[in-house]
Amino acid sequence: MKTALITGITGQDGSYLAELLLSKGYEVHGIIRRASTFNTGRIDHIYTDLHDAETKLFLHYGDLSDSEQINNIMYNLKPDEVYHLGAQSHVRVSFDTPEYTGNVTGLGTARILEAVRRSNNNVRFYQASSSELFGSSAPPQSETTPFQPRSPYACAKLYAYWMTRNYRDGYNIFASNGILFNHESPRRGGTFVTRKITRAIARIRAKKEEFLYLGNLEARRDWGFSPEYVEAMWRILQQDRADDFVMGTGTSYSVQDFLDESFAYAGLKVEEHVKIDPRYFRPTEVESLIADPTKAKKELNWAPKITFTDLVRIMVDADMRAAGLEPIGEGDAILAEKFPNRWWRGD
Incomplete structure (x- = not known):
């Protein structure tokens, strides 16, 4: 049985990804922040579905700003796959909280990558990159389009993107970026x-x-449907080699x-x-922003319905x-x- 660790498991993508991996027989672990109120509404139904079966979903308290917690979780679990979706992910909010966004969205990725490097070089790592990296670059945007970020959020994601590539090149870690264009669902946050x-x-x-x-x-x-995009995340980590992929509809x-x-x-x-x-x-x-998903369609056999x-x-x-x-x-x-x-x- 494969084991996966998801940061941001209580978010839109994290909740769908947890369900996808459970449907494939994975043991799924998620990192959630300790808070005064529960924020697990998007995954509560999973526990209900598994009430009469062996539970394969486990939650751990952690924070992307705390490297000690991240290192402990990674060392103890030694997952086969890590899906790093956690972030301060609202573009407009990033203008109001640029330092926090940089710390969590940018440096948080460095902390996860370093924990992966220290604990298990065989783990496969997925970084949730964003179409916001392209900013003012002319559409359509592909893997070779220059990045021109236009927000603190995009700048933090750009740092995370390049850290992922540097850990791939420098430490031979299977680390891939999924550059996902906008994807929505009934679980999308109410401020989007x-x-x-x-x-x-x-x-x-x-x-x-x-x-x-x-x-x-x-x-x-370029708006797509979140469940289809989390399937693309999984496909990215099933490839023979790590790489970076643009995911979108092309419209x-x-x-x-x-x-x-x-x-x-x-x-x-x-x-x-x-x-x-x-x-x-x-x-x-x-x-x-308009994706050119030619590479994903060809190499991942992925196309949205x-x-x-x-x-x-x-x-x-x-x-x-x-x-x-x-x-x-x-x-x-x-x-x-x-x-x-x-x-x-x-x-």
Whole structure:
């Protein structure tokens, strides 16, 4: 039985990845921060699913700012695979907390890599890199596109990207970067724009609020579906050699497009409920990100099934259900058609 360690296991990607690995027979360990309140909502259902079976999911307290904790966990577990997803991952917030973002998102990766080096050189390491690395570089962006980061978050991720490559080259560690473009789901954090929109739609339909406040509607992103992207992470670590891969759909839509598609699907009018708030603009904006996933399609045999309109319907339906409303239903039908034997639950 393989053993995997996931940082950021309570996040969107971490929770889906845990389910994927469990479905493949892994023993899964996750690092969570000790806090005054539990933040395990995205993985609580896994314990319910495993109640009558042998539990193969284990959580450990740790913090990416504490190298001693990280070293102890790595030394004691000696996992076969490490998926480093933990970070301060909100781009807008990184402008308000640049030092913290650099410490956790950047130096946190160095601490994990050093723990890997000290404990077990045979471990396979995955670094969650980001399309934000490309910043103002002209799209489409591939593995050879120059990096031009435009936020403290992107700068921290750039440090983490190059540390991963340096540990690969310097210490012969199997260390790979997955440069993932935006990927969403019903588990996306509520402060990210896609989930902010779909949650607001449900609350408006439930008559719990009237307006949605947003910032730049012109930014264009390559949006995919998180469960498909965590499968790509796993495939990256199953290769014969470590390498770096861009993951995305190859299509681009603006925030305005996502807004229009979501509201139209829910039968609402954007002009009646959406207001622009300057507080949500970034000091420096990334205008357009579009993946060129040619390498991933060829070498990983990976291609996403969920389209932009599929994603909108899946997320709106899920948030309407969460708000106690009857979902429109197209999102559920899409999942049933494209993932008839899906390995994740709880959405």
